[in-house]
Amino acid sequence: MRRHLLLVLTVLTMLIGSLSAPAVAQEQVFRINNMVEPESLDPGVVTGVPEHRILSNLFEGLTTTDPKDLSPRPGMAASWTLSKDGLTYTFNLRDATWTDGRPVTAQDFVFAWERVLNPKSGAKYAQHLFYLRNGEAYNTGRLTDFGQVGVRAVDPKTLQVTLKSPTAYFLDLTNFYTLYPLPRWALEAHGKDWVKPGKMVSNGPFMLASWVPQKELVLEKNPRHWDAGSVKLRRVIFLPTDDVNTAYKQFLAGDSDWIPTVPPSQINTAKTKPEYYASPYLGTYYFRLNVTKPPVSDVRVRKALSLAVDREALTKFVTKAGEVPYSGFVPAGLRGYEGPRGLGFDPAAARKLLAEAGYPDGKGFPRMELLYNTSDLHRVITQAVQQMWKEHLGVQVDLVNVEWKVYLARQGSLDYQISRAGWIGDYVDPNTFLEMWRTGGGNNQTGWSSKRFDELMDRAARLVNAEDRMRAMRDAETILLDGAPVLPLFTYVNKGMLSQRVKGWYPNILDQHPLKYIRIER
């Protein structure tokens, strides 16, 4: 008996002993709470923001982003030219190398883009290459000859890209992970293991040092990078803590330097600390109104609901983190775009519209459901709006809380009346907020459709002149807000905590912070 106990104790001691303490040097080490385990490190596979925080530093695309205003800067491409018709880009690549010393060539881009578009690879973000001529046809299998797709290596240092139509924001897309070059030889040598430490070959300012799932991922400075001279950080540690309250405590305890969110329950105390930051984010928080289900099938009802929401009160007393009350769909502040205002708070006009629709003072209004997915924030927001509708319109709405995947399924099959939603822009252009509302668009999910809207979006896609293009999109947004399949509430904010030792970190609307500009000061 005692012998057995001894054995158990010995094994236990050995197991505990095997957890050796890692030595963490303090200077030029940046520890990020990435909030979730990255799904993958393969640029052709991933779709999320946490993955972007890692991959945008491991790899480098044709362009990179300015840390302040996110405008495109030269990356792997030292320079580029655009043809007069706005369709053909010619990129001149710089002399850059992969971490294994091989040169980065135009062929590495062609290989990567073919891989994403190849139907067999099942890449989720293949649509980001549908901007290429014949990109979509190749992905759907209608075209099998990749030679006809609009990307070509003219010589090892020249990449020619032909687009389907003029795409004003194409240079904003070339810094996106789906369009990164890939080292063909590494993928062929290691299969899906090529993303593991020791096997990964990358071309960005940092390289992969270690990766233990659900524990931590470590990047180290890449001395071979063409711009290594301006990279200050030596190591970057990503923590995948997914419990937001725990992550917040880690920051407070000094175990991390940046947490890109704050638990809703802690907003009031967090705001009093010097590390707290909040700045507008390229995202709209809104409700979808299902135009195929009464009573919201009546546009007057939809508008009345919108007019009865006091967005100022909502952001001031409920969300509290500095969100911007907004009733347009495209967030304000995009380069060259001035969107329509939308419907403000006007309870009298709301009551009048509701009476016209046949429900004076809410009499005879059928019970209605507001769908939201499980989250403290969504719960308090929907409760507040429910109260506003009751107060100003005399309308009773039931809140229905479901789990994330159920929520997605119900929204996708139009099995709801009103549903909470959020949309974060992919790139800095109104198109990323408007494209989705086309007739039958996969992300439309309201049943709303307008021929005029579709025509204006088609027109905008063809226009090269920036001003005309923006005007067409503004007209399209006006039609969208007039049809009111959406009830915008506010523009999201980036909110989080950043250690004051961190410099070279600038707030911006995509919450992207290239690590090569960041440094730690004592």
Added chain:
Amino acid sequence: MPVYVARRVAGFVPVLFIIVSLSFFVMRLAPGGPFDQDRVLPEQVRANIEARYHLNESLWTQYIRYLGDVLRGDLGPSFRYPDRSVNELLGLGFPVSLLLGACAMVVAVCLGGAAGLLAGVRRNSVVDFLAMSFALFGVSVPNFVLGPLLMLLFALGLGWVPVAGWGTWRHVILPAVTLGTFYAAYVARLTRAGMLEVIGQDFIRTARAKGQREATVILRHAVPSAILPVVSYLGPASAAVLTGSVVVETVFGIPGIGRYFVTGALNRDYTMVLGTVISYSVLLLSFNLLVDILYAYLDPRVQVQ
């Protein structure tokens, strides 16, 4: 004995088969699929992915394919983490969960056993009262409350241990205590009850009549009989500690298989969920077997056959 063990292990097979089959089909009943996301995929892109993971085949074909893979020891690719297979992820998470579970059991047995013993020997004393208050507290406070509370006190307030994460022995303490407290409380009550029952029996009186020291009476004669209920509780408790570490692993950011169980279920990562269910089932069955064997070892009246 070896025959008995072999027969019991053979009995695992039909049980596992039923568990796998049930889980496979029940999982598919849940609304939504692994590739539903807030940014809807173009139809063709979605079809390409589903074809890649054979999700376009009939459910029956998928089921047969999965059973075949499992028999070969391949739990399939993870839908959510395409860089790694389910085998690889479980392989990484299992030792972590096992270590956490073992530490929690040590906490449960040492803390609970000691408290129960004292309470039983000094019945109706202050010690008894304190121990039983602790037991009541341990049973009634859920670990998602206890965890953050301990974290606030010992990590953030006193700075003795890290808030969360995994890597050194200091990371293990809070999660092990959080996870072990509930079971410690249970063990304390069982030990106390066992002691009270045994202490009144004839052989204890005989031992005392022989003039043996009180410590010897308690430790040599009373304890082995008194802890029998505790031992039979240890099997289910160990299994419950391992499967119950889901919350603790999430709260403390520990890279065990509990994390994969939760994220797998939320993301409809079918292969991942099935993989964790199979692992948990094997654990449960093995622990029950182990306890049956141990029981026979401690109590000669029980025969293994």
